[in-house]
Amino acid sequence: MQLLDLLVFFVYMLGITVYGGSFYRKNKTASAFTLGNSSIPAWVVGMSIFATFVSSISFLALPGNAFLTNWNAFVFSLSIPVASVVAVLFFVPLYRRINSPSAYAFLEQRFGPWARVYVSTCYLLTQLMRIGTILYLMAIALNAVFGWSIITIIVVTGVVVAVYSLLGGLQAVVWTDAIQGIILIGGALACAVYLLFAMPEGPSQLFSIAAANDKFSLGSFSANLSEPTFWVVLVYGIFINLQNYGIDQNYVQRYLASRTDREAKRSALFGGLLYIPVSLLFLFIGSGLFAFYTSAAGELPAELQDATRSDRIFPYFIVHELPAGLSGLLIASVFAAGMSTISTSFNSSATVFLTDYYQRYINANASERTTMRVLYGASLVISILGIAIGIAMINVKSALDAWWQLASIFSGGMLGLFLLAAFVRTSNATGALVGMIAGLIVILWLSAGPLLFGDALPGIHLHSYLTIVLGTSVIFLVGFLISTWVPSRLKSADVPVK
Structure with missing residues (x-):
């Protein structure tokens, strides 16, 4: 220089x-x-x-x-x-x-x-x-x-x-x-x-x-x-x-x-x-x-x-x-x-x-x-x-691959909850919680599966970029279905926000 x-x-x-x-x-x-x-x-x-x-x-x-x-x-x-x-x-x-x-x-x-x-x-x-x-x-x-x-x-x-x-x-x-x-x-x-x-x-x-x-x-x-x-x-x-x-x-x-x-x-x-x-x-x-x-x-x-x-x-x-x-x-x-x-x-x-x-x-x-x-x-x-x-x-x-993979894992559940809240008016806390749990299971499966089992089990050979895609989709779909089956007992306006 x-x-x-x-x-x-x-x-x-x-x-x-x-x-x-x-x-x-x-x-x-x-x-x-x-x-x-x-x-x-x-x-x-x-x-x-x-x-x-x-x-x-x-x-x-x-x-x-x-x-x-x-x-x-x-x-x-x-x-x-x-x-x-x-x-x-x-x-x-x-x-x-x-x-x-x-x-x-x-x-x-x-x-x-x-x-x-x-x-x-x-x-x-x-x-x-x-x-x-x-x-x-x-x-x-x-x-x-x-x-x-x-x-x-x-x-x-x-x-x-x-x-x-x-x-x-x-x-x-x-x-x-x-x-x-x-x-x-x-x-x-x-x-x-x-x-x-x-x-x-x-x-x-x-x-x-x-x-x-x-x-x-x-x-x-x-x-x-x-x-x-x-x-x-x-x-x-x-x-x-x-x-x-x-x-x-x-x-x-x-x-x-x-x-x-x-x-x-x-x-x-x-x-x-x-x-x-x-x-x-x-x-x-x-x-x-x-x-x-x-x-x-x-x-x-x-x-x-x-x-x-x-x-x-x-x-x-x-x-x-x-x-x-x-x-x-x-x-x-x-x-x-x-x-x-x-x-x-x-x-x-x-x-x-x-x-x-x-x-x-x-x-x-x-x-x-x-x-x-x-x-x-x-x-x-x-x-x-x-x-x-x-x-x-x-x-x-x-660094690019590491960042994309880590972002996909850590943020896998954020988008699913937000889309459920923003676009499904009938969604409720029960549906969101069940959907969140289901999504986390998918995220953990896709993230930890290759380390624990290699390619021996189905699904875990998917590319890590798809972690956020599948995690978000599962949260949204499960949350929507559960919200449809389980009526909400809590209105949005009843929850204080600060």
Whole structure:
């Protein structure tokens, strides 16, 4: 790395931290910390939703995945329009009408306290895994630059992000998200253009090499459910993105942070749809990296030719191939992607702890000062746990695969309960509870079955992406049937929501 690169990177880090912390003066109340006083412009909220989609998982793992295999991961992006349209038509109006900082108050209203506790717990587990995965990927990039210990980088980065997100609350999160989103798009575009013109025989060589090695493939179109085929990833993407838009605290807070219903809908649609071309850009970079090193325009060291290190190829390219200044911009872009998502997870997880646990079961009438202390304390604990998980991610084969599989397992029951509550008016607490139990059995069977029994028993050879699909479907169908057979004795309005 040249002096110019270091200057670009450290100016970015310092600038974003100071800018995020500058919102401290506007962050004196719980409403400001969790919802930004519902006064944030639509374009900022939209960019924040986009930045939440795009993390270091996208910036490093997608190119690494495309380098190793093909564009199968893009099928996930193709499912986003379905989820974003459903969000605009149903989810945004629902949450704006309920007007609670918690995404899970609605579930308590429909099914009782157990539903809110269960789903909020699943959410917190999912966010901890997300924070850890992103911290790990950010550390890979910086390790390639400076050679520093990955553990040290994870710890320092986690602390830096925790500081500005804690000081500035949601306003700091969304405004820095908007800036970081612009930076990461610019960095990715610059890298893609450089790859095109760095090929020995010109841009066409990149496409010919990638095409000859099937790098533009969207995956197999077979009906094999044990592999990540086109159909498996598409269905998985639909379910995960419905979950993102429907019951993810990160998104729900942004719906409520918008000034009007119309702006909230525009933000939700814009933020999701922008991710589609940007994810395609990341995959193109991965295919370009494959062509670049296959053409002998550059040479990978022996340790990076191992399939388990595919996530480290893009950082190596950034450091050793890009010209001075551009390397610094790309490293800053990687951190922009990661920091935006981590800060979002810190803020939303602290909000969940406050609204779904502390105010609900410990102190419903806490003063503003006490409430802010709880938010700060929760943010601190979440940051420590996320850092620990990031360290534990060091030896995984592919961060993208690990994240998708863990998200599918931990969040398997969340979407089913929400869809049952939102779209089946006759559903009741008994049906939801029985459906939840049935869904958990399916999730545990699909998750633990391969470890305990190998392929000896039916069903457990299904790909792990289908865990959320089958778990959600079982919860919804069983919940609907039981609710039909067992009349409800408890009306929604009888259940208090705070």
